[in-house]
Amino acid sequence: MKNKKRIVVIGGSASGPKAAAKARRIDNNAEVIILQKDPDLSMASCGYPYYVGGYFDDRNMLLSTPTGVTRNPMFYLNAKDIEARVNTEVTAIDRDGHSLSFRNAITGETGSMTYDKLIIATGSVPRMPPVPGVGLDGITTLQSMKDADFLRKVGDEGKIKKAVVVGGGLIGIETCEALHLADIEITVVELLPQLLTFLDWELAKLVENHVRTKGANVITDNGIAEFLGENGRLTGVKLANGTELPCELAVVAIGVRPNVKLAQAAGLIIGETGGLAVNEYMQTSDPDIYAVGDCVEVVNRITGRKVLAPYGDLANLQGRVAGENAASENCVTFPGTIQTGICKVFDYAAGSTGLCETAAKKLGYDVITVINASPDKPNFMDAKLLVTKLVAERKTGQLLGAQCVGPGNVAKQISQWAMAIQGRMTVEDLVNCDLPYAPPFSLAIDHFIATAHIMQNKMKGRMKGISTAEVWQKVACDGKPFLIDTRGPDEYEQMRLGIGERLIPLGALRMRLNELPQDKETEIICFCKISLRGYEAALALEGNGWKNVKVMEGGVMAWPYPREK
Numbered sequence: 001m002k003n004k005k006r007i008v009v010i011g012g013s014a015s016g017p018k019a020a021a022k023a024r025r026i027d028n029n030a031e032v033i034i035l036q037k038d039p040d041l042s043m044a045s046c047g048y049p050y051y052v053g054g055y056f057d058d059r060n061m062l063l064s065t066p067t068g069v070t071r072n073p074m075f076y077l078n079a080k081d082i083e084a085r086v087n088t089e090v091t092a093i094d095r096d097g098h099s100l101s102f103r104n105a106i107t108g109e110t111g112s113m114t115y116d117k118l119i120i121a122t123g124s125v126p127r128m129p130p131v132p133g134v135g136l137d138g139i140t141t142l143q144s145m146k147d148a149d150f151l152r153k154v155g156d157e158g159k160i161k162k163a164v165v166v167g168g169g170l171i172g173i174e175t176c177e178a179l180h181l182a183d184i185e186i187t188v189v190e191l192l193p194q195l196l197t198f199l200d201w202e203l204a205k206l207v208e209n210h211v212r213t214k215g216a217n218v219i220t221d222n223g224i225a226e227f228l229g230e231n232g233r234l235t236g237v238k239l240a241n242g243t244e245l246p247c248e249l250a251v252v253a254i255g256v257r258p259n260v261k262l263a264q265a266a267g268l269i270i271g272e273t274g275g276l277a278v279n280e281y282m283q284t285s286d287p288d289i290y291a292v293g294d295c296v297e298v299v300n301r302i303t304g305r306k307v308l309a310p311y312g313d314l315a316n317l318q319g320r321v322a323g324e325n326a327a328s329e330n331c332v333t334f335p336g337t338i339q340t341g342i343c344k345v346f347d348y349a350a351g352s353t354g355l356c357e358t359a360a361k362k363l364g365y366d367v368i369t370v371i372n373a374s375p376d377k378p379n380f381m382d383a384k385l386l387v388t389k390l391v392a393e394r395k396t397g398q399l400l401g402a403q404c405v406g407p408g409n410v411a412k413q414i415s416q417w418a419m420a421i422q423g424r425m426t427v428e429d430l431v432n433c434d435l436p437y438a439p440p441f442s443l444a445i446d447h448f449i450a451t452a453h454i455m456q457n458k459m460k461g462r463m464k465g466i467s468t469a470e471v472w473q474k475v476a477c478d479g480k481p482f483l484i485d486t487r488g489p490d491e492y493e494q495m496r497l498g499i500g501e502r503l504i505p506l507g508a509l510r511m512r513l514n515e516l517p518q519d520k521e522t523e524i525i526c527f528c529k530i531s532l533r534g535y536e537a538a539l540a541l542e543g544n545g546w547k548n549v550k551v552m553e554g555g556v557m558a559w560p561y562p563r564e565k
């Protein structure tokens with residue numbers, strides 16, 4: 001009788017257990033084993049910031065099934081017939097001998113086992129800045145359950161008053177909120193000129209402004225030069241420009257790199273990005289070894305280039321594919337990513353899918369962009385703002401990317417854009433999209449479709465849009481354009497840009513044309529709260545002979561610069 005096939009998975013958090021569980025479902029007779037270095041299994045790392053921030057108190061919820069059963073070795077054995085060994089670090093892979101060596105992290109005991117198919121799911125390791133003082137007590141990451149336990153204790157004890165979060169990416173921002181909820185004074189320090197680099201600058205700036213309104217401090221364009229300490233404990237951080245920020249805690253969140261040490265030592269091919277190279281079956285350069293999750297590089301479905309995409313959803317999807325292929329010979333594929341992501345920012349969300357304008361231009365695309373700031377629902381249903389930036393290929397209208405920020409339902413918007421991009425849709429395909437509508441959920445023309453309408457107007461030359469960045473530059477120059485704020489006087493009283501604009505409400509515009517420059521070639525820029533009235537004003541002016549009329553996209557709601565009021 002043929003021996004049972006043995007499928008061994010290295011790594012037991014997100015993608016590893018998913019691969020093991022799928023392999024078991026495909027082959028009921030196989031022997032499936034997970035070797036996990038950490039003491040826990042199946043940790044919901046994406047939930048760490050919410051545990052730290054006190055959204056829930058029971059840490060077991062991070063390890064539980066939807067029905068509340070903790071995913072421990074006993075659960076895997078009984079419910080799934082999978083042997084899961086925790087505290088077990090794989091130390092070497094012998095590809096010729098189809099075997100691996102491991103060591104128990106607690107007892108130090110070593111051992112080895114053979115495999116028929118191996119799945120590497122070793123995740124990523126956090127990057128640390130190469131600066132003095134990085135080993136001081138009080139410096140941590142938020143990458144492991146141990147880190148989450150430590151930061152939760154910090155919050156519960158309430159002794160620490162000031163903290164610095166190094167890095168303004170997704171995890172940095174979520175950590176900022178979590179520590180803020182624990183009443184800790186926070187400064188986020190980011191080396192680049194903006195937070196959340198998956199967004200273009202102007203949307204990232206709106207997020208930064210929002211973070212500031214919550215009382216957190218943000219420093220961009222400034223890296224960390226040194227961690228300062230006394231008697232081995234952190235007392236502050238010094239920035240590249242010499243600024244010193246006293247603090248008792250620093251959380252480093254400057255990104256992760258694929259954990260490929262084991263794979264590299266085993267001679268598996270590592271790609272240019274630093275991730276383990278895999279084909280569409282999630283198979284490495286050794287046909288008997290698969291790899292999944294943060295440790296691999298995958299194809300960007302828009303550009304065809306290899307990228308690192310350390311996202312929990314992709315890790316799980318890849319796990320399913322590798323598990324099935326390892327159990328039943330290559331039969332399913334993972335097509336790649338369009339790098340869709342979302343992040344909670346206090347009571348805002350920030351999400352992105354596909355390419356932002358900066359990335360698309362770097363890759364050589366000729367792009368057209370549009371910004372739509374508008375509510376997600378009717379006003380009578382507690383409408384919330386959404387600011388979306390859409391990026392399309394100028395010639396074809398093919399969607400390349402979308403970003404969305406605001407207090408409204410960003411996740412819904414980004415999901416729609418992600419499907420449209422994966423379906424290779426164009427702007428024209430979207431303008432008559434059939435989406436669900438009822439007032440509690442959306443407007444009759446959903447924000448998503450309205451964004452496509454604005455883009456269509458722009459592509460057809462009906463609307464000449466101008467970005468807030470261009471307006472800001474023009475305002476700083478001599479010979480600035482004639483700016484018209486078309487809102488009502490009450491709105492103007494409450495909030496205004498103060499960049500030399502003239503208030504002419506839309507309803508009064510046709511009667512007040514004599515106040516406009518009589519040279520019909522003069523550049524005129526119209527805007528309102530969200531630039532819908534601004535667009536109508538621009539059409540009215542064009543109808544009256546003005547030839548160079550533009551609409552500031554997104555209006556006052558998308559203005560990322562300081563305002564007079």
Ligand SMILES: Cc1cc2nc3c(=O)[nH]c(=O)nc-3n(C[C@H](O)[C@H](O)[C@H](O)COP(=O)(O)OP(=O)(O)OC[C@H]3O[C@@H](n4cnc5c(N)ncnc54)[C@H](O)[C@@H]3O)c2cc1C
Pocket residue numbers: 010011012013014015016035036037038045046047048049088089090091121122123124142143144171259262292293294295310311312313314315342
């Ligand atoms: C704080 C935080 C928030 C996040 N939020 C989101 C989010 O909102 N959305 C999102 O999509 N993604 C998010 N992510 C990213 C997501 O968690 C990861 O992409 C995902 O966990 C990767 O899964 P993985 O299986 O590749 O690696 P991991 O989940 O990191 O698991 C790898 C496991 O392998 C084990 N291991 C490593 N080496 C060995 C070895 N030699 N032997 C045995 N075991 C080994 C490790 O101990 C580890 O448990 C977040 C991550 C963090 C840290």
